[in-house]
Amino acid sequence: MDPWISSQPSLSLDLHVGLPPLSRHQAPVALAKPKVLLEENFLQPLKKEPEVAALETELQRMGEENRRLAEALTAVAAKYEALRSQYTEMVAAGATTTTGPSSTSEGGSVSPSRKRKTSESLDTAAAAPGAQQHPHGLHGGQHPGGAAADQMECTSGEPCKRIREECKPKVSKLYVHADPSDLSLVVKDGYQWRKYGQKVTKDNPCPRAYFRCSFAPACPVKKKVQRSADDNTILVATYEGEHNHGQPPPAPSQQAHDGSGASKNAATKPPSPPRPAAAAAQAAPHHPQLHQQQQDVVAAMSVGGEPVGAAASELIRRNLAEQMAMTLTRDPSFKAALVTALSGRILELSPTKD
């Protein structure tokens, strides 16, 4: 995104929020080559001239898309700030009544012996659902105040359901390009996942796999992975909740570099060959990942030329925008850089500085 944004007068904020310029060398590859899966096409010699033209066209298109994303991002950031201040007020107001327990109860809620059959679980279920999903609001974007509100409202009965509906764990969707021949529903995102179920859903012949974060037993994050009904080369990963821990310690730079150094991390899915284009796609606050995600989505959008319908493309695009916005606004460093850059820019443009 960098080159275009920096060239826009309205957006030339010279933001340096960690996006490595080196990642640019990857982008044209993913953009120019529409990620054709057929190997015979893959082996065709590149024709330079049309390639350049296609590149330029693609670049323009991406530029336009980036502009929209940037606008969306600005809007989201503004909304985020508004929500944050709102939340701060709520916390300040509700701090006296709801101090503590809800945020500390997430650890025990996922005990292995949890059983739904037992009727007593109803008691815990009444208290748990709202609170357990939001362990920490550290990264922002979620609804930490919601748990408290939930509990408060639950006493009155009906509003509980609606509020719980609104305060569901943050859900983010991710579209990852996957080899159709690879039947495993594995989306490598740097975390360790344990599959706990698989189900064939009504609207999609492809089974949906359910994963839990296995790195931290108390981690509330869940992941659903299912192939897109429109294009089975696309894996749709739906993340619910947020990790209450960092990335798994081994191979800290797995995604920024090549991932070949992953020892225990890769051991989670050893059989799967490393696929840089499909790996590292998690809504975590790492800019390279974001860039990677964009490549993935772009690749997914242009798979084989046109297999993904316009509606699907639109959907993917929208999700990409949401995801980027979420990822960026969740990143404190990005926010800090944004604030710094914006304030600096505003001061700079202000005719009456003094």
Place this chain on the structure above:
DNA sequence: CGTTTTTGACCGGCGC
């Protein structure tokens, strides 16, 4: 032998 995956059964929500 410990961990992960598979898979059928179960549970609860929701629409009719």
Place this chain on the structure above:
DNA sequence: GCGCCGGTCAAAAACG
């Protein structure tokens, strides 16, 4: 109330 459906459990199997 009933049936459908998505999500989860947990025993068994597979794997390293």
